[in-house]
Amino acid sequence: MNKIQTVTLLFLLQLASVFAVLPERMIAASSGGHWIAVTILFAVELLLLWLYLKALSLFPGKTVVEICIGAWGKWGTRLAVIPLLVFLMLDLILLAYYQSIEIKTVLLQQTPIAATSVLFVFLCLYGAWKGLAVIIRASIGWFFLFMPFVLFSVLISIKNFKFHYMFPLWSGSMSFLFHPDFYVGTVIFAGFLFLGMTSSETRIGFGKAAGAVGFSFVFALFSVYIPLLLFGQETAIHLQYPLLLASDTIDMEWVVFDWLPSFYVVSSSALGILKVSVLLWMFVSLLHRLFMPKANSRWILSFACVILYLSCQLIPNIGVLNSYLYLNSYFCLYATIVFPILVFLAAQRRRKKVSA
Template sequence: MDKSMQVIAVYLLSHIGLIFFMYPTDIIESLSVGHWCAILLGFACHVAVIAIYTKGLSYFKSQSIIDIFAGAGKALAWILLLPVSLYFLMMLILTVRAYAEIVTIIFLDSTPLWAVMALFLAVAGLISFMGVEAMFRTGLLAAILFFPLLLFVLSVSFQNADWHYLYPIMDKRSASFSFVLERPYLLSFFAFAGGFLFLGFIPPYVPYKRRAVLWTTPVLLPFFFVSVYVPLLTFGRNTAVQFQFPFIMAVDTADISWLMFDRVTMFFMITVICFALLFISLVMWKTTLMIRRVLPFVRPDLASLLLAAVVFVICLQIPNWKMVERLFWWNTYLRLYVVAVIPLTTLVLGIRRRRKGAAGI
């Protein structure tokens, strides 16, 4: 049965979970004027990568990317997938650690970091352990429950917008794309590149329509824009660049006199964190899938438990936020590899397979 709805929900949620904290910081830092160029460029890459990736996958009928690469040769599979699993591991560590840090910075200042990380890993592990189908249904349920809240806060966040900050539209720097190879911009790619790989892992379990996913990608674009432009319009670039989490600061300035709650930011952040938790559990599931491929004797529950424990221990070893940022930067190389190589290889393998099939007939 077609489960495109669930796939779309998880696709949206996992990206939204990644967008709102670090992405605006990087984009605002990388440019002083014309941020839309940067957003659109990144987004275009995102859509292109997804299109290539799913096109490649569509040549194989409901086969996961592991099977596809394994089918092309064991050595090739090892070479291609080892960086991917490393990337997943890094991603897990970074997301858990960074989000725990954000939580303690922003609203649980007396809660120790390890407790928040333990909560994240326990919940993510539990969800990933319940299986991929349950995870996708959870995604849909979470979307239904949390989305109204999210949209409400997003619409409220425009309260203090000064639209004059839209100007000037662009300058030489943004028009020439000279920012592209600079560090903050490359860092911003994690919001685009983090979530799409799951599309290759799920076909045997959760079938979906390629077209449906491609058509939903534009839904994500407003979220990218809002995350960057709300702080810009509220504070202006000069002020926004001072903040660690500009979007959160911008939402914090909104004042709603009729609500019984004072800080709607809190609800916003927590919904986003819940989405991120889903993302973490998805990555955990993917990683355990790969682990079990290499070590088939490990029981699935043991695998996810072990993975969570390893991630927890490594997270505890990261002393401060500077280190998190440095790890983010190191991870960028892996990320670029994942964005560039995996989809293209999939496409090439797919085309080769079709040729072979045609020749066979």
């Protein structure tokens, strides 16, 4: 396990969120100048990432839980972590359902969602069972195995671009700031939270982490503008899977799959498994450390996966999924904005205690 692997995992987690959430939400949130909304999201993430890593750098070898316990005690830390746990569970359910539906729609049309979701959840269970250290080490192989699929699926439709759909480039009203879809997009911030739960040997500096975020920013712009340049704002805003459908605008007889969106589904599903595995590990680790220290962590993981699978079956359709996404955005804002700030304040408070 080394820092290159940790940076790679951070980038892949960012990419998983970008593909699952960003295109549809940014197109819905803004009628023009979509790059502004994306840039603001990533600028805010860089600020929060700096605060988060700054807090961790003050106490090498300590996790965010240990830092918070040192500042506020166990009960104060539990209160701070409860909304984060709610966010993690809701995000797990929504992402697992989204990926299962995508697999069913493109690859396994005749297969019921109960079957595709059980396969998806089982693979995520296996990843979380192995632990974060194994996931981090596997991230390099994951990168080289699936990034060619990602690049191919994202860039395959470039020859059909209509560049006049890019305009207007500037939206002076900033109306997207008042649109709920913009705040659903803050789920991309969740990718860096795992950094506070790794050992000091795998900690990375702000520069390396910012490089991973910056690289994912380029993909975020591609993910939003590719559907826009193909379909235009008036059409793209009504599409459920805009980036997926963008890859279906090209007909290549030499391709190994009959339908080009298969490339996109294979790559995005692999990234989804990676992200859900990490979020599951985080959820179980926090639950075990703060609320159930005497329970076996693998039993907690198994029970969480059963809940995850059953919850996926209770979502009737994609419309209900969207309503849950809006609900989860409130917990997401806490988990990805308030919680890193609280960790920074806890580190400052604990440092003053140590100095005194």
